[in-house]
Each structure stands twice: as structure tokens, then as C-alpha cells.
Amino acid sequence: MITDLRENDSAEYKFRFMINQPGDKYTGSPGVTLSVTGLQVEVSRSDSTWSLMKCLSSCVLPYYPSYYWYKNGQKINTGSSLFVYFGSSDSYSCSVRGYEDQRSPSVYAPKLPSVSVSSSAEIVEGSSVTLTCSSDANPAANYIWYKKDGNPDPPLSEEPQLVFSSIQSSDSGQYYCRAENLMGTKRSESISIDVKYAPKLPSVSVSSSAEIVEGSSVTLTCSSDANPAANYTWYKKNQTRPHGEGDIYRFTSISSEDRGIYYCKSENKHGWIDSSSLVVDVQYAPKLPSVSVSSSAEIVEDSSVTLTCSSDANPAAKYIWYKKDGNPDPSFSEEPHLVFSSIQSSDSGQYYC
Structure with a gap:
């Protein structure tokens, strides 16, 4: 009984x-x-x-x-x-x-809802993550999930759990839930979701949009979206050794030898990626010209003789030939080559370009 x-x-x-x-x-x-x-x-x-x-x-x-x-x-x-x-x-x-x-x-109306995340370790992009909301209530509560992303915040789910089957960096932010029944409603505290990810494709830029002139100060900048923040290494194409460390690389007085193609490597513990190439074209005045004569033997009257002038310059140099024969010396040609198709004794003398 x-x-x-x-x-x-x-x-x-x-x-x-x-x-x-x-x-x-x-x-x-x-x-x-x-x-x-x-x-x-x-x-x-x-x-x-x-x-x-x-x-x-x-x-x-x-x-x-x-x-x-x-x-x-x-x-x-x-x-x-x-x-x-x-x-x-x-x-x-x-x-x-x-x-x-x-x-x-x-x-009774819902008590303060508690929120939890399925992973206690780092949340890495592409992983599965579940947020759970629970509240003591009678009648049993219904749940709505929100992300702090507007005014008002848009509802995301009407389930006790908010599931990210493959979470993305754009899902980072603060989330909260609302528990409600026919007696009342209660909002939870916010929970922060910080999604870690490898660097995205870095962007590279040069400080000067005009011509880069030898002797000027030039800065190269590399930036990449990454979490945690990326480390940067600068390279010059066709060189195996790093050219510099950090997101910024400075030439305090750039020289012609610094011409070339540069790129940066963005890296954190989740991965790495190389940037696209950045061409650094240094402009400079002509270096000391070199002169040569086509014939290394005796120059005989009526023979063909060519004098050649060349100089390292950027942009390419223009040339003028002179003969030491007055003050000022008369110019002969505005070409890299001074050609005597049938040289004469009167052409003997000293030439420069």
C-alpha cells in the first residue's frame, strides 16, 4: 500500500x-x-x-x-x-x-541563460563549432541566437544550439541567446568567438607612386589578414636569402643595385603565403661611359672605323660624340656609334662622348 x-x-x-x-x-x-x-x-x-x-x-x-x-x-x-x-x-x-x-x-520565466562553446581550445577556420544556450524555465524555454552585428541584431537560429559546420574568419564576433516562454524572456551574457586562420593573400605597396630616383628614401609595405597576426619576410627575386624582416622594408638611400622584383612572405602558425610581385624600378643618371673602337689594329686611310659609346643609365641614355678641336668642341653625332665609312687623315684626333 x-x-x-x-x-x-x-x-x-x-x-x-x-x-x-x-x-x-x-x-x-x-x-x-x-x-x-x-x-x-x-x-x-x-x-x-x-x-x-x-x-x-x-x-x-x-x-x-x-x-x-x-x-x-x-x-x-x-x-x-x-x-x-x-x-x-x-x-x-x-x-x-x-x-x-x-x-x-x-x-516561472526563464532564468539567466548560460552559453557555452563546444571547443575549449583554439577555434581554427574550417573546424566544427557549436554554441549551446540553456536556461532553467517552466514551461520549457524557446531559444533564439543573435550576433552583435546591427541595430537590431539579426536572429541566426531558433534552436538551443547554434552550429557552425565549417566556421570561417567572418564568423568571429560576439554572440548571445534569448530564452523565452509564456512567462517572460531573458537575454544571456555575450560569448566571444575568435576564429584563428592562416594569412590571406598579402598586399604589397611602395611609398612612392612617382619615379623612384637613386638616392631617395623608399618604403615597401606588406600587409595580410591573419589571426594571430602574421610575421613578414621580404625577398628579392632570384635571391634565396631573405632581404629583410617585418611588414615594412626601407631603403634610406636607394641605389641602382636595388632595382629588381620584390615579394613578401606572410606567415603564422596556421600557414604561410607569398604575395604577388612588386617591381622596383630605380631611375638614375648615366654612369661613366665606356668608349671603344672597332679596330684594334692600325687604322688605315679609307678603311671603315666605328667608335662606340655605352653607359649604364635608367632611363636609357642618349649619346653625343665630340672631337677635341675647339672651344666648344664640335659635335659629330647623336647616336651611340660614330661611323667613319672611309676614314681620312683629317679625321685623326681625340674623340669623346
Whole structure:
């Protein structure tokens, strides 16, 4: 016999008897299922300000039973229904008169929701991540997930869990959830998601958009989106050794030897990537010209002779030939070559370009 029957007495019951021989026992199977139902509070919203509650029972009650209502365990009212302020942090229950010690389970708005992330380690781009929201509430709460990304913030999911099957860097940010039932609503604290990822394709730039002239100061800059922040190494094409470290590489006084194609390497513990190429074209005046004559033997009258002038310069140099024969010396040609197709004795002398 069960006295003072309660809902938690609901169960499957079996009998067992034993005989005198050790190890011999018999159990009645299948058992008998006992389902005990008591008072329940049914909640329905009337508007955004009030909630309507009714005290219901599946048990057979006396005609026209009287009900008591309780707020936080204290008796407050009578009647089969009760209006309460929507969003109240109080809990409510009811009982039937004469059975005050057998109250219904309490109903209440959601408590402060707790939020958690499935991974306690670093969150790396491409991995699976789940955010979970939970709140103590009766009736059970419904959940909505938000990202702090606007005013108002857009809803992302109406499930207890927000799942990223392959999380991306753009998913970094602060998230929160809202738990709500017919008694009220409660917002959680924010949880921060910081997605780590390898560097994206770096961008490279040069400080001067005009001509780069020898002797000037020039700065090369490399930048890349990465988390954690990337380290940078500068290289010059066709050279195996690094040319410099850091996102900025400076030429305090650039020279013609610094001409070439440069690129940077962006790297963190999740990976690395090379930038596109950056051409550094240094402009400079002509270096000391070299002069040569086509014939290394004796130059005989009427023979063909060519004098050649060349100089390292950027942009390419223009040339003028002179003969030391006055003040000023007369110019002969504005070409790299001074050609005598049939040289004469009068052409003897000293030439320069």
C-alpha cells in the first residue's frame, strides 16, 4: 500500500519472492505501471504585458473545487485562474482547497541563460563549432541566437544550439541567446568567438607612386589578414636569402643595385603565403661611359672605323660624340656609334662622348 501518493511515485512496479534455497528467486514480469498525475499550471499569453494561468487537474475533484494560488511559496489569491505580470522573476503554483500540501509544480520565466562553446581550445577556420544556450524555465524555454552585428541584431537560429559546420574568419564576433516562454524572456551574457586562420593573400605597396630616383628614401609595405597576426619576410627575386624582416622594408638611400622584383612572405602558425610581385624600378643618371673602337689594329686611310659609346643609365641614355678641336668642341653625332665609312687623315684626333 502506498500512502500519501505523489507524482514522483509514478513507476513500473514488480513483485519478487524467494524460496529457502539460496539463489532461487522469482520476479513478476511484466510489472504494473503506475502513472500519477497531479495539479498543473497551464500558461497562455494574453498580451505582451500579462500572462494568464489556469490551475488544472486530471484527477477527479469535488464539485466546484476551490483553488489557492501561491507566489514564491506564499499564498496570494483564490480562483481557478490568475493574471500575472509578463516577465516577472517570481514563481507561481496552485493547490486545491483541502489539499494545500499537494501543490502543482511552479511555473516561472526563464532564468539567466548560460552559453557555452563546444571547443575549449583554439577555434581554427574550417573546424566544427557549436554554441549551446540553456536556461532553467517552466514551461520549457524557446531559444533564439543573435550576433552583435546591427541595430537590431539579426536572429541566426531558433534552436538551443547554434552550429557552425565549417566556421570561417567572418564568423568571429560576439554572440548571445534569448530564452523565452509564456512567462517572460531573458537575454544571456555575450560569448566571444575568435576564429584563428592562416594569412590571406598579402598586399604589397611602395611609398612612392612617382619615379623612384637613386638616392631617395623608399618604403615597401606588406600587409595580410591573419589571426594571430602574421610575421613578414621580404625577398628579392632570384635571391634565396631573405632581404629583410617585418611588414615594412626601407631603403634610406636607394641605389641602382636595388632595382629588381620584390615579394613578401606572410606567415603564422596556421600557414604561410607569398604575395604577388612588386617591381622596383630605380631611375638614375648615366654612369661613366665606356668608349671603344672597332679596330684594334692600325687604322688605315679609307678603311671603315666605328667608335662606340655605352653607359649604364635608367632611363636609357642618349649619346653625343665630340672631337677635341675647339672651344666648344664640335659635335659629330647623336647616336651611340660614330661611323667613319672611309676614314681620312683629317679625321685623326681625340674623340669623346
